[in-house]
Amino acid sequence: MYKVVFVLGPPGSGKGTICAQIQENLGYVHLSAGDLLRAEREREGSQFGALIENHIRNGSIVPVEITCSLLEIAMIAREDANGFLIDGFPRNEDNLAGWKRQMGEKVNEQFVLFLSCPVDVCIDRCLHRGQGRTDDNVDSLKKRVDTYNQSTFPIIEHFEKLGMVREVNSERPVNEVYADVVKVFAAANQQ
Numbered sequence: 508m509y510k511v512v513f514v515l516g517p518p519g520s521g522k523g524t525i526c527a528q529i530q531e532n533l534g535y536v537h538l539s540a541g542d543l544l545r546a547e548r549e550r551e552g553s554q555f556g557a558l559i560e561n562h563i564r565n566g567s568i569v570p571v572e573i574t575c576s577l578l579e580i581a582m583i584a585r586e587d588a589n590g591f592l593i594d595g596f597p598r599n600e601d602n603l604a605g606w607k608r609q610m611g612e613k614v615n616e617q618f619v620l621f622l623s624c625p626v627d628v629c630i631d632r633c634l635h636r637g638q639g640r641t642d643d644n645v646d647s648l649k650k651r652v653d654t655y656n657q658s659t660f661p662i663i664e665h666f667e668k669l670g671m672v673r674e675v676n677s678e679r680p681v682n683e684v685y686a687d688v689v690k691v692f693a694a695a696n697q698q
């Protein structure tokens with residue numbers, strides 16, 4: 508069984524930043540669904556490049572079969588891992604249902620780390636992220652925030668009802684956010 512922590516929050520809430528630090532210090536392997544999709548978009552011979560780019564620009568969500576397969580392949584490649592941080596997934600009902608179908612029997616879902624941050628702060632961070640992403644522009648960001656509110660927040664609520672959500676306010680400086688996140692992991696791993 509793979510041990511899994513889902514990391515969710517609005518675009519720009521700091522998911523990638525915090526996951527990189529957890530990977531570095533706590534030995535979980537960081538798998539960003541967005542990074543895996545961008546790599547697949549660039550892969551020579553991929554049938555999905557154009558479809559992925561359309562979804563990314565529109566802030567809409569790629570069909571789960573594609574994303575989930577990329578995640579599973581990445582997990583199989585790191586079977587030695589202590590656990591996995593699944594960053595930015597599941598983002599909607601389709602993602603959740605597809606994940607349960609494909610991975611339900613193979614994973615132990617530890618908890619959901621929810622990085623909460625006001626949308627205006629998040630948008631400002633994305634506009635200054637400086638990674639040259641095709642979706643870090645005002646138009647795409649509006650759509651991404653709409654998708655987050657309409658489709659992703661309900662997934663967080665779903666996990667909340669199951670008692671699985673650990674919320675950390677990520678509006679604060681990274682070191683303060685990280686200190687609280689470490690406490691969440693320490694508590695979860697004591698059980």
Ligand SMILES: Nc1ncnc2c1ncn2[C@@H]1O[C@H](COP(=O)(O)OP(=O)(O)O)[C@@H](O)[C@H]1O
Pocket residue numbers: 516517518519520521522523524525632633635636637677678679680681684
């Ligand atoms: N707590 C924070 N305070 C200020 N800036 C942050 C913080 N966390 C992340 N950032 C910056 O905001 C941008 C988005 O962060 P990132 O980790 O890529 O977020 P996400 O993966 O949730 O979109 C990056 O430029 C990052 O350096």
Ligand SMILES: O=c1ccn([C@@H]2O[C@H](COP(=O)(O)OP(=O)(O)O)[C@@H](O)[C@H]2O)c(=O)[nH]1
Pocket residue numbers: 517518519522523539540541542544562563564565566567568569570574594595596597598602642651
């Ligand atoms: O499971 C996922 C994760 C990401 N995306 C797409 O990839 C984009 C960027 O996602 P990422 O997590 O990299 O953005 P972030 O929240 O980190 O800014 C999203 O807007 C979606 O279009 C997707 O379709 N499914």
Ligand SMILES: [Mg+2]
Pocket residue numbers: 522523539541595
């Ligand atoms: Mg990210």
